[in-house]
Amino acid sequence: MNNIKDDARYIVERSIETVLPEKAVCDSLEGLHLPGKTFLLAIGKAAWRMAKAVREKLGRSITTGVVITKYGHVEGDIPDIDCMEAGHPLPDDNTIAATTKALEMIGTIKPDNILFLVSGGGSALFEKPVEGVSLEDLVAINNRLLRSGANIVEINTIRKRLSAVKGGRFAKMFAQTTIHSLVLSDVLGDRLDSIASGPAYPDSSTCEEALSIIDRYGLTLRPELREILKKETPHLLGNVQTRIIGSIGRACEAASIFARELGYEPMILTTTLDCEAREAGTFLAAIAREEMYDRPLKRPCAIILGGETVVHVKGTGLGGRNQELALSFAIASDGLDKVALASVGTDGTDGPTDAAGAIVDGDSAKEMIERGIDPYIYLLDNDSYHALETSGELLKTGPTGTNVNDLIVLLCQ
Ligand SMILES: Nc1ncnc2c1ncn2[C@@H]1O[C@H](COP(=O)(O)OP(=O)(O)O)[C@@H](O)[C@H]1O
Ligand SMILES: O=C(O)[C@@H](CO)OP(=O)(O)O
Structure with missing residues (x-):
């Protein structure tokens, strides 16, 4: 056991290493039969790493392929x-140009198999709008949805219906081709x-759900777009095989092992945290306070959570999400001794910032005030980045090459 913030950083960074895609992808190729021509299509934030691992393992068995990933994520x-x-x-x-190119290549090559490597971020990166929907429509709707507080299942219920490739429609487009999907879950x-x-999985959401999400979050759509939301997506697909190769559960289990190695008794509290980020921060500060009485675990302990909180961005x-959770924890745990919290996006980017998240402790709020800022005002303005930058507590890893959601570790010594 060392400095508590160093320990928190060590645990989250080592845990992210265990969910890097290379090994998981290669393990999942064992026993996979790919007769004839195989097209590799990789989408999402982990696409480049997943594709590189597959190409190295399978070599020329891959005829050709396309990677579509976020800016700054192609490493060569x-x-x-x-x-x-x-x-x-x-x-x-x-996004549209890359997707169109991939679809045209598949149409020309007519492969026997598509090896489809899927990771989070794919919704923004793999897109061909349905007729009647423009890129401007998509940007405007996505912008509002992402700031509405809707969760990702709700957001994607809308995205699927505006798209010609989402919600199983990509697999339906190439119904004669066998699609093997390897999925890194976020x-x-x-x-x-x-x-x-x-894109290659039978859709379980419905048009009614899509319309009710629009109403629930008070989003206004022009009538033509509302009509488009009423068209069903494929609920059955006969040409797809799907395997999950990594998830936040595995990252939490790894965090538990690394915490124990450092001398902290670990507890995985949940792998499906999905409440408002600032409420999660306040709640975790309440748990940290309870540790004065050695509850819920005897100190030293590590409370581990995985998931994806939401933020209603009003400021x-x-x-x-992670910075907002950390800032609210910092405010609510002000003055607590020997307590630290790390909250990070395993992909290395948290919101539209260059930070993966933050590591804070019971002195963070005081530090911010001493440097002339009121953390509460910054939280109210959804300005967690600048508050945490002031206290020097942002965690910057750069793109990690994986994407399995957010990892939160609360340490109490
Ligand atoms: N100023 C802000 N403060 C807190 N959260 C924000 C802010 N701006 C955007 N967000 C959140 O960032 C999310 C997108 O961030 P990102 O890390 O790219 O998500 P994902 O990893 O799910 O792709 C949005 O859902 C939005 O709620
Ligand atoms: O692509 C998406 O739809 C989501 C979930 O997979 O990922 P992200 O939140 O990273 O954009």
Whole structure:
């Protein structure tokens, strides 16, 4: 056991290493039979790493392929594979251009198999809007949805219906081809039809749900778009085989092992945290306070959570789910001794910022005040990034190459 914040950092960084995609992808290729021509399509924030691992393992068995990932996530060339970058969390012109290219290549090559490597972020990165929907429509709707407090299953229920490739429609487009999907899950409960909006998975959401989400979050749509939401997505697909190769549950189990190694008694509290980020922060501070009485665990202990909180962005500041959770924990745990919390996006980016998250303790709020800022005002303005930058508590890892949701570790010594 060392400095408590160093321990928190060690645990989250080592845990993320255990869910890097290379090994999981290679293990899952054992026994996979790919006769004839195979097209590799990789989408999402982990796409480049997943595709590189597959190409190295299978070599020329892959005829050709396409990677579509977020800007800054292509780490070099992959033989025979066209690697492209595009916008995230909002789609852009490059999203549409890269997707169109992938679809055209598949149409021309007519492969026997598509090896489909799916990771979170795929919704923004793999997109061809249905007729009647423009890129501007998609950007406007996504922008409002992402700031509405809707969860990812709800957001993707809308995205699927505006898209010609989401909600199983990609698999239906190439119904004569066998699609083998290997999926890195970043959706709570590993809902396969929600991860990257399930391009090759039977959709379980319905038009009624889509319309009720629009109403629930007070989003106004022009009548033509409302009509488009009423068209069903495929609920049955005969040409897909799907395997999950990594998830937040595995990262939490790894965190538990690393915490124990450092001398902390671990407890995985949940792998499906999905409440408002600032409420999760306050709640975890209440748990930290309870540790004065050695409850729920005897100190030293590590309370581990995985999931994806939500933020209703009403302010004008900069931040992300993990930074907002950490800032609210910092405020609510002010003055507590020997307590630290790390909250990080395993993909290395939290919200539209260059930070993965933050590591705070019971001195953080005092530190911010001493440096002339009121953390509460910053929280109110959704400006967690600048508050945590002031206290020097942002965690910056750069893109990690994986994406299995958010990991939160509360340490009490
Ligand atoms: N200023 C902000 N403060 C807190 N959260 C924010 C802010 N701006 C955007 N967000 C949140 O960031 C999320 C997108 O961040 P990102 O880390 O890219 O998500 P994901 O990992 O799910 O793709 C949005 O859902 C939004 O709620
Ligand atoms: O692509 C998506 O739909 C989501 C979930 O898989 O990922 P992210 O939240 O990273 O954009």
